Amino acid sequence: MPLDQHLQRKRDELQEQYEFLCEKIQSLNKSKIIEDLSPGERFRLKKQIEEEEANREKVEQQLDKVKKQLEELDKTASSESLYRTLIKLGYRQQVRVFRQLIEAESVACFLIHGSPEYGQRWLLNRLVVQYVPYCMTGKVVKVDLGRRVRRSDVSALWRELGGRVGLRERQPSPSDIAERVYQWWRTQNVLLVFHDADCMPEPALCELLHNFWLPLANKARNSLSQASKFKLLMFLVDYEGCVGDWTTPFAEKLDSTREPHTPIRTPRITEFSNNELMNWIEDEYDKLPFELTHKVDSTVQTILDNSDNGIPERALYEICDRCSCNWYEESEKWLKL
Numbered sequence: 001m002p003l004d005q006h007l008q009r010k011r012d013e014l015q016e017q018y019e020f021l022c023e024k025i026q027s028l029n030k031s032k033i034i035e036d037l038s039p040g041e042r043f044r045l046k047k048q049i050e051e052e053e054a055n056r057e058k059v060e061q062q063l064d065k066v067k068k069q070l071e072e073l074d075k076t077a078s079s080e081s082l083y084r085t086l087i088k089l090g091y092r093q094q095v096r097v098f099r100q101l102i103e104a105e106s107v108a109c110f111l112i113h114g115s116p117e118y119g120q121r122w123l124l125n126r127l128v129v130q131y132v133p134y135c136m137t138g139k140v141v142k143v144d145l146g147r148r149v150r151r152s153d154v155s156a157l158w159r160e161l162g163g164r165v166g167l168r169e170r171q172p173s174p175s176d177i178a179e180r181v182y183q184w185w186r187t188q189n190v191l192l193v194f195h196d197a198d199c200m201p202e203p204a205l206c207e208l209l210h211n212f213w214l215p216l217a218n219k220a221r222n223s224l225s226q227a228s229k230f231k232l233l234m235f236l237v238d239y240e241g242c243v244g245d246w247t248t249p250f251a252e253k254l255d256s257t258r259e260p261h262t263p264i265r266t267p268r269i270t271e272f273s274n275n276e277l278m279n280w281i282e283d284e285y286d287k288l289p290f291e292l293t294h295k296v297d298s299t300v301q302t303i304l305d306n307s308d309n310g311i312p313e314r315a316l317y318e319i320c321d322r323c324s325c326n327w328y329e330e331s332e333k334w335l336k337l
Contacts, residue, residue: 014063021056025049082323083334085284086316087126090276091119093267098127100254106231107185107220107261109213111197111250113238114269119312120237123269124193125335128233135231138189141165141181142337146196154204161212174207178216185220185232192233193337198240205236206248209263217261235337236263244268271310274300291322 028049031037037045094112101108112120128135141164143157155171162172165180184190197205213234220232236243244250250265277300285293292299299322307314320327 011063011066014059014066018056018059018063021052021059025052025056028052078323079325079330079333081287082320082325083330085280085287086319087130088284089280089316089319090272090312091123091126091269092276094123094269095127095130097253097264097266099131101264102132102231102233104254105261106229107217108232109209109217109234109236109261109263111236111238111243111263111265112269113198113241113244113265115241115311116239117311117313118241118269118271119316120239120269121195121335121337122313122316122331124235124237125337128191128337132189132231132233135189135191135233136336138191138230139181139184140191140193140337142193142195144195146199154200154207157200157204157208174211175215178212178219181216181232182219182223185230186223187230189231190233191231191235191337193235193237195237196239197236198238198242202246202248205243205246209248213263214261221261234263241268269312272304272307272312272315273310274304277303277310277315289323291324292319 028045032042032045032049098110101110112124114120141161143161143164145157147156158172158174158177159170162169162177165177165184167176167180169176181190181192194208200208217232238244244265249262251262252265252267254264278296281288281292281296281300303315303318303322304310306318316331317327320330
C-alpha cells in the first residue's frame with residue numbers, strides 16, 4: 001500500500017478513536033453530575049475520566065503527527081509536480097544543442113552562460129535531469145571556481161581537483177588528474193561541473209581546457225575499450241555572461257569544421273518571452289494551479305512585469321510565488337548540481 005494511503009487510513013482510524021473517546025468522556029462527566037454517587041464511586045469515576053482523558057491526549061498527539069506527515073507528503077507532491085512542469089519552460093535553444101551533442105558523442109564539454117539571475121544552475125540541472133539522469137549515479141565532481149584563491153593561483157585548482165578525484169599528492173599534475181578521471185570513465189558515467197567559470201582569469205580557464213580537458217577527451221576518444229557506452233560530460237557554468245566573449249576556443253555548433261571534443265558554447269541564455277510563457281501554460285494547463293491558468297493573458301503579463309521582462313530566475317520566482325511555493329526553499333531541493 002502506498003505511504004499516503006496508509007497514512008490516510010491511519011488518520012481516519014485515529015480520528016474515529018478520538019471522537020469515540022470524546023463521547024465517552026462527555027458521558028462520564030454527565031454521570032458524575034446526574035447520578036447520586038457514593039464518595040468511593042465518585043473517586044473511581046474521577047480516575048476513569050482522567051484515564052480516558054490521558055488516552056485521548058495520546059490519540060490526539062498521534063493524530064496530529066499523522067496529519068503533519070500527510071501535509072508534508074502533499075507539499076512534496078505539489079513541489080515535485082510544479083518542478084516537473086517548470087523544467088519544460090524556456091531554454092529551447094540550449095536544450096536543442098545539448099541533445100544533439102550527447103546523442104552524437106559520449107564525451108563532451110559545455111559552456112552554460114548568461115547574465116546574472118538567468119538561471120544557469122537551473123539549466124545545468126535541467127539538462128542532466130531530463131536527458132542524462134543516469135549520470136547522477138556515477139562519479140560527480142563539483143568545483144567552485146569562485147573561491148578567491150582560484151583567481152590568482154591555478155595550482156590551487158589542481159590541488160582541489162586532485163583531492164576530489166582521490167589523488168593524495170600535494171600538487172598533482174593535470175595529466176595525473178585526467179588519468180584518474182579516465183579510469184573512472186572506463187567503468188561508469190562521469191560528470192564534472194565547474195561553477196563560476198567567470199571568476200577565473202581567462203589564461204587559467206584556457207589552462208584547464210588545454211592541460212586537462214582536451215588530453216582527457218582525446219584519450220577517451222582514442223580508447224579501444226568498451227567504455228564508450230558511458231558518458232563523460234564537463235560543464236563550465238558562467239554566471240556573469242562574460243566567458244563566451246573571451247578568445248578561449250569554443251565551438252558553437254556541430255559541423256565538420258569543429259575539432260572533436262572542442263568545448264561547445266551553448267547559446268547565451270535570454271529572457272523568457274511572452275510566447276514562451278503562453279505556450280508553456282497552455283501545454284501544461286491541466287497540471288498547473290488555477291492561479292496560473294486563470295486569465296492567462298494577464299497572468300503572463302504580470303509575470304513579465306514582475307521579472308524585469310522575463311529574466312528567468314525572477315520569472316521562476318514569480319511563478320512559484322503564485323503557486324504558493326517558495327522558490328528559494330524549493331530550488332535548494334530541486335537543484336542537485
